Amino acid sequence: MLKLDGLTKTYAGQRGVSSVSFEVAPGEVVGFVGPNGAGKTTTLRMIAGTLEPDQGTVQVLGQDVWSNRQGAQALMGYLPEHAPLYDDMTPRTYLDFLLSARGATRKQRPELMSQAAMRTQIEDVLDRRIEGLSKGYRRRVALAGALAHNPPVLILDEPSDGLDPNQKRVTRALIRELSPGRIILISTHQLDEVVHVCSRLILIADGQVRADQSPADFAAQDQNGQIDEVFFRLTVRPDEAAT
Amino acid sequence: MMAFWNSFLAVYQRELRQDGSNPLAYVFVASFVSASILLAFQVGGLFEAGRAELVAFFQFHPWLFVVLMPALSMRAWSDEARTGTLETLLALPVPTAALVLAKFMAAWTLACLMLGLTTPLWLGISLLGPVDQGATLTAYLGSCLLAGAYLAIGMAASAASRSQVLSFVIALGASFLATAAGLPLVSSTFAAFLPLPLTETLASLSMLDAFSGFERGVIEARAIAYFLAVMALGLCLTGLWVDNKRGGPR
Numbered sequence: 001m002l003k004l005d006g007l008t009k010t011y012a013g014q015r016g017v018s019s020v021s022f023e024v025a026p027g028e029v030v031g032f033v034g035p036n037g038a039g040k041t042t043t044l045r046m047i048a049g050t051l052e053p054d055q056g057t058v059q060v061l062g063q064d065v066w067s068n069r070q071g072a073q074a075l076m077g078y079l080p081e082h083a084p085l086y087d088d089m090t091p092r093t094y095l096d097f098l099l100s101a102r103g104a105t106r107k108q109r110p111e112l113m114s115q116a117a118m119r120t121q122i123e124d125v126l127d128r129r130i131e132g133l134s135k136g137y138r139r140r141v142a143l144a145g146a147l148a149h150n151p152p153v154l155i156l157d158e159p160s161d162g163l164d165p166n167q168k169r170v171t172r173a174l175i176r177e178l179s180p181g182r183i184i185l186i187s188t189h190q191l192d193e194v195v196h197v198c199s200r201l202i203l204i205a206d207g208q209v210r211a212d213q214s215p216a217d218f219a220a221q222d223q224n225g226q227i228d229e230v231f232f233r234l235t236v237r238p239d240e241a242a243t
Numbered sequence: 244m245m246a247f248w249n250s251f252l253a254v255y256q257r258e259l260r261q262d263g264s265n266p267l268a269y270v271f272v273a274s275f276v277s278a279s280i281l282l283a284f285q286v287g288g289l290f291e292a293g294r295a296e297l298v299a300f301f302q303f304h305p306w307l308f309v310v311l312m313p314a315l316s317m318r319a320w321s322d323e324a325r326t327g328t329l330e331t332l333l334a335l336p337v338p339t340a341a342l343v344l345a346k347f348m349a350a351w352t353l354a355c356l357m358l359g360l361t362t363p364l365w366l367g368i369s370l371l372g373p374v375d376q377g378a379t380l381t382a383y384l385g386s387c388l389l390a391g392a393y394l395a396i397g398m399a400a401s402a403a404s405r406s407q408v409l410s411f412v413i414a415l416g417a418s419f420l421a422t423a424a425g426l427p428l429v430s431s432t433f434a435a436f437l438p439l440p441l442t443e444t445l446a447s448l449s450m451l452d453a454f455s456g457f458e459r460g461v462i463e464a465r466a467i468a469y470f471l472a473v474m475a476l477g478l479c480l481t482g483l484w485v486d487n488k489r490g491g492p493r
Contacts, residue, residue, distance in 0.1 A: 145331070
């Protein structure tokens with residue numbers, strides 16, 4: 001179980017995230033949606049152990065992220081926003097670096113690496129410098145880095161951002177393939193991605209959870225079943241509504 | 244403990260590979276080797292002294308390091324923060340101390356290799372006359388420790404800022420102060436407005452003061468303790484600043 005309890009973070013006097021609480025069970029793929037600046041990345045960073053909350057706790061399969069950070073991080077694969085990578089490395093050396101830093105043995109690493117490369121379809125660029133890769137390949141290399149060690153929990157910040165429709169299709173299929181028995185939390189702007197991939201939707205706006213239900217139930221709040229209409233109604237600010 | 248060393252080795256090797264593939268690292272090494280030898284001959288009068296010794300070569304190391312070590316360390320953390328890869332590093336189940344130590348040791352390894360490339364000068368002088376080999380080896384040891392101390396200051400500056408330029412300037416300023424505090428001119432300036440014991444204490448905390456024994460071929464426990472303390476302080480500050488990045492916006 002991934003369990004967030006009262007997660008709060010304040011930036012320079014302004015509330016970034018306020019009392020965010022939810023639980024995700026193994027096998028669930030949760031779409032974490034919200035407008036820009038709603039607090040999605042802040043929440044994901046607090047789960048991944050890269051940003052300390054002011055209040056609240058995060059538990060990953062029973063391990064508290066902030067009292068046993070390394071234990072919890074060992075259970076997670078995290079794709080940060082914008083998929084940062086080391087440009088001077090190749091995907092092969094990058095994955096080898098991440099796996100060795102995570103304690104995989106020299107014997108385990110080639111197998112784990114080829115499995116991750118196959119899943120994310122980066123085998124043909126494994127030995128090219130990351131610097132010269134397209135945005136789509138870079139995103140997939142970063143995704144391979146997040147899942148290379150076969151973690152039971154995946155935290156993905158906009159995994160299909162920058163991918164073309166075919167690559168998005170492959171990534172969505174991959175997420176569905178990985179979902180049995182795993183906890184997957186995906187932050188995304190793309191509501192169609194939530195409909196296609198997620199079993200549950202959590203909407204965050206102004207740092208607070210506004211909805212937590214299945215994508216079908218969420219869409220059913222509109223007469224015509226338009227998910228983006230419901231999203232608009234729940235997240236729009238008065239000044240935006242006027243325009 | 245095993246996890247610590249696994250992650251230490253992974254980051255250490257990555258840093259060394261990065262230096263190996265970075266043309267700037269070669270420019271940096273070439274600059275040090277040529278500048279140190281040029282200064283020894285042109286300014287230090289290595290030949291004119293008429294003695295087979297390398298004091299004229301080692302005496303410029305503190306001043307060269309004041310500029311070169313901040314340049315070597317400025318990218319270490321600020322670049323990770325700028326490109327966002329710090330987020331990847333911080334998400335690994337790795338103690339902050341392992342990350343800090345690995346990056347420092349990789350930079351120190353490069354600095355020691357750079358010093359190693361000047362040994363042909365030592366061999367050349369040895370052919371001209373009897374060199375005190377023990378004293379020269381001691382001076383090299385001192386130079387390695389001195390480089391480590393400057394690098395630790397540079398690492399802390401790099402962790403404190405996202406800008407490489409700002410990191411360089413901070414490290415340069417701090418290193419210059421830590422070096423110049425031992426100069427008679429600076430001591431006498433301090434003496435004009437500070438009590439004498441404080442002036443003497445400041446002068447005794449200078450890198451120049453700690454390095455002077457090594458230059459003469461003398462290993463002083465006090466000087467070793469000083470360099471190790473500067474390194475420990477620099478690395479603790481680096482660790483604090485890296486951990487601090489978990490507390491706020493990138």
